[in-house]
Amino acid sequence: MDNKRRGAPVSLIEIAREAAVSPATVSRAFNRPALVQAKTLERIMAVAEQHGFRPNRLGSSLRSGSTRTLGLVLPTLSNPVFADCFEGAEMRARESGYSVMMTVTHYDPALEAAAVHRLIDHQLDGVILTVANPRQSAVLKALKTRGVSYVLAYNESSTHPCSAVDNHAAACDMVEHLAQLGHRRIAFISGPLSMSDRAATRLTGSRSRARSLGLSLIRHYIMPSHTQTDNGILAQMLDGAARPSALFCSNDLLATAVIVSLRELGYSVPDDISVAGFDGIRYGTVMSPSLTTIEAAGYEIGKTACHLLLEQIEHQQSRSQQVPHTLITGASAARLNLPLTHRP
Amino acid sequence: MDNKRRGAPVSLIEIAREAAVSPATVSRAFNRPALVQAKTLERIMAVAEQHGFRPNRLGSSLRSGSTRTLGLVLPTLSNPVFADCFEGAEMRARESGYSVMMTVTHYDPALEAAAVHRLIDHQLDGVILTVANPRQSAVLKALKTRGVSYVLAYNESSTHPCSAVDNHAAACDMVEHLAQLGHRRIAFISGPLSMSDRAATRLTGSRSRARSLGLSLIRHYIMPSHTQTDNGILAQMLDGAARPSALFCSNDLLATAVIVSLRELGYSVPDDISVAGFDGIRYGTVMSPSLTTIEAAGYEIGKTACHLLLEQIEHQQSRSQQVPHTLITGASAARLNLPLTHRP
DNA sequence: CTGAAAGCGCTAACAG
DNA sequence: CTGTTAGCGCTTTCAG
DSSP states (O other), X not given: OOOXXXXXXXXXXXXXXXHTSOHHHHHHHHHOGGGSOHHHHXXXXXXXXXXXXXOOHHHHHHHHXXXXXXXXEESOSSSHHHHHHHHHHHHHHHHTTOEEEEEEOTTOHHHHHHHXXXXXXXXXXXXXXXXXXXXXXXXXXXXXXXXXXXXXXXXXXXXXXXXXXXXXXXXXXXXXXXXHTTOOOEEEEESOGGGOHHHHHHHHHHHHHHHXXXXXXXXXXXXXXXXXXXXXXXXXXXXXXXXXXXXXXXXXHHHHHHHHHHHHTXXXXXXXXXXXXXXXXXXXXXXXSOOBEXXXXXXXXXXXXXXHHHHHHHHOOOOOEEOOOEEEOOSSSOOOOOOGGGOO | XXXXXXXXXXXXXXXXXXXXSOHHHHHHHHHOGGGXXXXXXXXXXXXXXXXXXXXXXXXXXXXXXXXXXXXXXXSOSSSHXXXXXXXXXXXXXXXXXXXXXXXXXXXXXXXXXXXXXXXXXTTOSEEEEOOSOGGGOHHHHHHHHHTOEEEXXXXXXXXXXXXXXOHHHHHHHHHHHHHHTTOOOEEEEESOGGGOHHHHHHHHHHHHHHHHHTOOOOEEEEOSSSSOOOHHHHHHHTSXXXXXXXXXXXXXXXHHHHHHHHHHTTOOTTTTOEEEOSBOOGGGGTBSSOOBEEEOOHHHHHHHHHHHHHHHHHHOOOOOEEOOOEEEOOSSSOOOOOOGGGOO
């Protein structure tokens, strides 16, 4: 009847008073209803309902030491793989009754540190994060010091729990594919490696496979960011006799940007030059030309990372898990056509 | 020296003891440092630093009644406009020292309700949300009852504060554009309208403009979801003499799916049929054909929504703000080519 | 400018 | 099955 509208949020104590039980019993009614007599439970719930009462998690968290909230720290959601990663992680979190606090770092290690501190001040039970480089991350050290559970997503590491694809192997696969198409001079394009150890590993993997296949050394061209190109650098790269016939870009967003730039520079993809990406964003298949890439399912990475984190929080077992990748053959990388003048 | 590693998180009380001041002074040192003598402040900060102390927000929130955390409830991040919306909102939130808790509903009103309750149990200071339909939303009622501030994003409403584009006007613009290209029979394609009032408004807008321009009535075809097509329905739609020459899809993801389906059904876009979308996702420009669409900047919507929400929380003023839209002319909608048999 | 005291809402021992 | 008691970490009057 007297449902309070707006204002005075009722507390558990008042519910207890009205239901003529102790606060502890009301608490039990909500947390372990099995411990409360059916009749008492019913009465408590009736009173609670009538007031629209829901337990205040702040009080509960403060007392119990668990917020049932996880943090998610990702470089950006502009890249659909990270958006997928969120969805995978949140879905898994929700399944176990956890909420998710999220923040993006735009690949900036300074923001990264600030973001993580802001998050852990909220006393999160754990954090899933993608850092620039786990080997020299102040953030990971801070988490460890404070005893906050965490799992890396996308970053590979032998010293920290993580959920990622085998970037080295995936890059090998791509180089092998390009080689099979007849390419012998491949270039690797990425943003600054200091911002992404994934890109660095992909480069290393590419080079090692190129070597073992007897291809030319893969040259590395660095764009201003991980998602934008510099036409000047591209033009220079394509100027000269030893120019690459295929470009392996460290991610799909960059590959997309490269294709647009090449078009602006008067090159046709894949007729004049082949382009491959990494990530397997869904838009790759509807692009023109469709993107040759490595699928590294973001949803799986996020879901797995969250699963590992919960294992760590709830069962104190810390482990890593690799997520499989697949080569997606698109139209952006084609069989090498020797120029007319070189044909027999 | 004796930096505690892992474990026993230091509390403000211990810092106070060690700095030989009262807890209240330590609290002031962190919240209103100006109220503390420089020397005392320095000493407190030194001790705090030494222990890696950071105030526990749970205690602070419980006592002060503010968590400095906002909730964000969106249908899905698979749609890049919502990912952008998050980035805009989070950026604005961070600017004012707020953190963001996020959840996705997959357009499901049941999930919507559960999600919002889970969030507000965390005592958020406010919530930004996109609901199926604000006119009959249990969720909005719940927020109002509990006195939680909120702002709608994407939903338009005259009774709730919101940040959105003028969907009616934008749809009019698109129909006008298609009419200018010579199209007289346009169809509107969307998911179930009960899941999205935006789609409903866009349909209404389209029809009203079609009427005023003297075009045929715009027929509405409903796909199983807002992002996936049913080839059967499409095939049926295109079977017959009065088939539409242009399809206006309620969002870009759906438009993309429609283009793929049409291709599977043997139609060429835009030669056989024109397709337009709504949202202005960035991949639209690199698709083939590039997408004709309405740009409704998600980043702006999110940023504005957050700004309005903070105004509400911090200055008790509640208002709405419209975000401008623009027509993007792509290649997916072309001038109507009359079939040869009909040409003079 | 600083301290003492009270308590935000809840839960975890421990008794009964 | 239920109650009592104490206190999680912090801020906020109100005095000094």
